[in-house]
Amino acid sequence: MKLFLKLPVAAFLVLSAIASHSSTITNTTATLVASVNPGGVVTTAWFEWGVGSRFDQTTTSASLGAGISPVAVNATITGLTQGAVYRSRVVSSNGVTGVRRGVENAIASPAIALDGANPLTNNWGVAYTEPGATVMGFPVALAGGRIHALALKADGRVSGWGGNTAGQINTPANATNLVGIACGQHHNIAMRANGSVVAWGENAFNQTNVPAIATNVVAVTAGESHCLALRSNGTVVAWGDNSSAQTNVPATLSNVIAVAAGQRHSLALRSDGTVVAWGYNGFGQTNVPSAATNILALAGGSGHTLALRSDRTVLVWGLNSYFQTNIPSTVTNVIAIAAGFYHNLALRADGTVVAWGAGTNNTGATPHFGQSVVPANATNVVAIAAGYYHSLAMRADGTVIVWGAGTTDTGSFPNYGQSIVPGGLNALTLPLLTSGAVNVFLPGVQALNYTVTNAFGGVVNGISRSVVVTSPPPPPLIHSATSLPGGAFHFNFSNATPINFTVLAATNVALPTSNWTVLGSATVITPGVYQFTDAQATNFPQRFYRVRSP
Template identity: 40%
Template sequence: MRIYSFGRCLKPPKKWRTRLLDGFLHAPQYAEERIVFVHTANHQEYPSLLQAKQVFLTILIELALFAFGVVPVRCADTAFPEVVVWGDGATGENDPPSGIRGVSALAMGNRHVMALRSDGTVTLWSNHPFLAEVPPGLSGVASIAAGSLFSLALKSDGTVVAWGYNDFQQTEVPPSIGKIRAIGAGSYHALAVREDGTVVGWGLDSVGQIEPPVGLSGVVAVTGGFEHSLALLGNGKVVAWGRKGLPQLQVPATLTNAIAIAAGWATSVALTSEGRVVAWGDNAYQQTSVPEGLSNVVAIAAANIHTVALQRDGTVVAWGDNSRGQSAIPPGLRSVRAIAAGDGNTGVILDGPFRKATGVSQITDGLIVNVTITESGFGYTNPPLVAIVGGGGAGAAATAVIQRGRVVAITLENAGQGYTNAPTVLIGAPITPAELRMRVARVSVELSRLALGGTYQLLGSSNMVDWFGVGDPFDAVDDSLTQEFELGSTRRYFKLQQFP
């Protein structure tokens, strides 16, 4: 038997799929039926999980977590947005296209938002029709950048495409710049890093902002503000140029381990390899006053007069001007994986509603001495169950500790005994918020060794007690059959019944 499914649900971890095959997840109260997990993450097929030999085959859309019972892992409702923008929404920046998915990066200008999709296309939104246009046929995009009123895209073949307002020739890409490996945008000028690590610029050049220092090389990233530009070198140093005497050009002498840069209108920001944020330049709105104690930062963004940081745990911190709400983080914002900042706005790409935590164990002299978190997950409302299995021993027990929806530690309650190998650590999945419901999905079931002429009916249930028909009964005209079904939003469990 092979089971296919389509939609957006969680894909079971490989370890769990292995346990499914050897019976670890076989809930005893349903021992007379074979239990199979049907995932709907990416249309992938798992062939020959189990052969259907019973009259009834139970298909669990929600995975049974442990043998002690059925603990569901619910599907992610696509009503959860992937991109959220807040602040001044006067020109439509706060209204991403409905259902936008597969976003890998954001860039924000003064009146528009750019989203790079995982398929290499770009989506823009703005109430300004000119700024919302994307060049026809644009594809194969690897990175994006946004100036005040223009957009840049770097394609995977090293070419650059620019569009938008061209009042300072910022959209006129020089024809002889060669192959490019990184791009950046200032307010009214564009920057690019060539394959040889040198920088080329075009657009507004009122104070030398597109004229890098002579001999500058080894550059890996560039960005710009209004009258200045920044370059990040491969050795962790930052170089600035533009109007002489500006405070945003005064790179701190101690900054030698930068891994990312950002620029506001008159500010410069760097992220260090230790996860610290360093900011300098104009501080009229406290946009360079990094919050005390800010650490574990993995990404930074800067706009005209506010600054944003993303921490390792998925939380966002913003400071500087908040006159349009751009520095006020929305309450209840779930885990974030990317950030961007525009004039009066902040944008984020969200992770899914939840992600399962993972861990590994260590043994000494047959005892488990430590369990380490390898992935903290997110979306936990209660500490999940923890199971320690395999390794040749027995008796180990552990509990999970959560903070802000993440598993931050595993407390070992019993070290067990007799372990010859480090056992597997299984951590339960987050419990989905009560209001989250599965949207209509499509499931395709392929069965073999069917009784010719037999009649079958797919049944669905929300509680595994009351069963209702899904679709119409169908006949087996061959010994194998593929049948597709539309699944209702309240049906979580499914089984295939053969009529006598």
């Protein structure tokens, strides 16, 4: 006898958009939208979010029922700081599959700082000069290569520094509207807001030749000379160096929410918190341990793999040549991880960073360049990244800190200036839209409004400047008039408010102003005192003069 049981379909996240969910941000409020399919099981869903990598806040859980079609999940979060960077992810839970998470989504809204005074006083009749405004925002992401580093700015552009041996810091002109970045050894990969991918730098293994199938991408990563792209349908595309089968994506790999790469191995995190690894396994770096469950994040080094669990503990396996798999006792309450070539970083919930492996001192010899010596100013950190022999962190105030190799730029290994942070990472190049106009002949308060939008769906509006146009000056007072030799006529006049005046003339004072002849501008003798000479005055039997501004 055969017994057939009809089991409920496991709940799964439906990645129907460019990311597992989308967000729109207006000023200090963000609206999060996602889609979750209950799969025939009673399911609830919510969002986890926070500053940088913290994910320490949650929205109210919503009941999705037990249907088999995607259900919209919406939430509004408030109290955001303009210019700061947040991240969110959708989470579902049911009695069959437990907790599952979606792809992380960046929330980055720019900030506008008005230049000049506000309110600003403008004299009546004087042309208004707009002081402008500065658009700012904290870096959205950091990444490190062998001898270079990248920062993704909140305007969707990349700033690179350090070694440029393969053009890796020469960002191409089409690298705009970017929402994610990663560094390989000497190459970079980035994804745009529309899900397309751009890559540049070293191309010895065709790692910058993006395949046509890499569309609807929601996350990217890079190994030494290969690339991985996660698509919105939960599948992975890989290309570049395949000497260790690191681009041979397992045929059954699906429901992926994050990807990572080591030197020659590749990693995928599935929505159920399990890990899939492939590629070079000479040090056991693709032998995923049984304890690797409920994983939130992955990172890969030269020959080791790092994983962060939902209980905020860390697992490391693989090569231990520099004790990189010996987890320090201080690695607790971890919210983010990063792996360099032979070292690791862990960001704790209190904003401190723990580093271990190579570089616990700086001998000046490979691989010990101080990359595991966390500087004292690395406090209140919200994001981390690691290069081969240097480490990167961003503080909650948007300050980027880098340490390890490259604190100087000698033009030779290892010092290419990759640890010298450039200025201007918070300055954004975004079009500033101004609505309203200033009528300089209309006394009173007038308003100008400013709006700016970035690639992350962030909109800042409602920023306004009050322009106070003063009352018009009293009529000019003529205090001397003289006939000069040769028939010219000369007169002086004064005005309480120093502005520019134009002189007009007519032979009939009753003519409308439009019929008067414009003679030219009056000359400023001293502030508020003007002079004009009419060289043709005696050519007319009589002539009347008037002045106007402008």
